[in-house]
Amino acid sequence: MKSNNPITVGDETVEPGQRISVNLPIADLYMGTSLGMPVNVICGRKPGPVLFVSAAIHGNELNGVEIIRRLLKRKGLGAIHGTLLAVPVVNVHGFLNQSRYLPDRRDLNRSFPGSRTGSIAARLANTFLTEIVSKADYGVDLHTGAINRSNLPQIRANLDDEKTLELARVFGVPVVVNSDSLDGSLRACAVDRGIPMLIYEAGEALRFDEISIRGGVRGVLNVMHSIGMLPSIKGNKRGNPVEARSTRWVRAPSSGIVTAEVNLGTSVAKGDCLATIRSPLSELQDRLHAPFDGIVIGRNNLPLAHEGEALFNLAAFKSVSRAELLVEEFTAEHDPELFND
Secondary structure (H helix, E strand, O other): OOOOOOEEEOOEEEOOOOEEEEEEEEEEOOOOOEEEEEEEEEEOOEEEEEEEEEEOOOOOOOHHHHHHHHHHOOOOHHHOEEEEEEEOOOOHHHHHHOOOOOOOOOOHHHOOOOOOOOOHHHHHHHHHHHHOHHHOOEEEEEEOOOOOEEEEEEEEEOOOOHHHHHHHHHHOOOEEEEOOOOOOOHHHHHHHOOOOEEEEEEEOOOOOOHHHHHHHHHHHHHHHHHOOOOOOOOOOOOOOOEEEOEEEEEEOOOOEEEEEOOOOOOEEOOOOEEEEEEOOOOOOEEEEEOOOOEEEEEEEOOOEEOOOOEEEEEEEOOOHHHHHHHHHHHHHHHOOOOOOO
């Protein structure tokens, strides 16, 4: 059989059968210490696709860092067909500072394609695009919700693209959301280059969520099986995910103390109470109602809200009951008390 092609990342050329870590230079800190982006490269002996898996493009989104750490420990990766480019921390500055942003307060995921001579964000985006994305055939980018916001494990992708839709379905999460690419995002740049790409959203910033992590590891492996990097799996013990074409954040009708009535993954009918908002200094209270039938795929965890603040993200499905069932199955499968890697 034909041998796999070597791949060059930075100044390192990785030959078939090699597994090395490459440190891509990013910038120097104030004291002259060099800062680099670590890239784990596994170049299989046999030919196949190139897949990049990245995390912490927002430096405080940590679940993906742990997903990649566990992925790289899996037995059998040395026998993959093709090449895996695993980047556990893209936004190194933000990761060190436990911040979503870069030191100049720019959002790295709005800075692509970047440039070699621009801001820190532009240079970092350009390096990642040049050294990683441009060499890949597929991509998976791992995210969480923001600080004090949790996301139900979900895939966001362009479901109108046949190849991307297939990958979204095999990943193995209960909910798949059709999502347009945002200008300046990594996904927009990948799509412009014809690279099918998934966004895995699960959990909350600065927190590890075990179910989200286990589901993410399994999801990346499912993608690798699907594209031929690992032996195919016969059968699928869980049905296809439900697909949402419409999502909406429901906002607080008034300011006050929030008592949530629903959790992530809860199914709601139009008119159901999502939360009660009470004034801390009087008997006044307001109720927040679901505007349509759906599933809670995101929520604000703070018990305090100003009027107009986004509290719950609802996704609409053709079958809400099936979506709820799939969420329950996913949670049970990846519950640390029931499931062991």
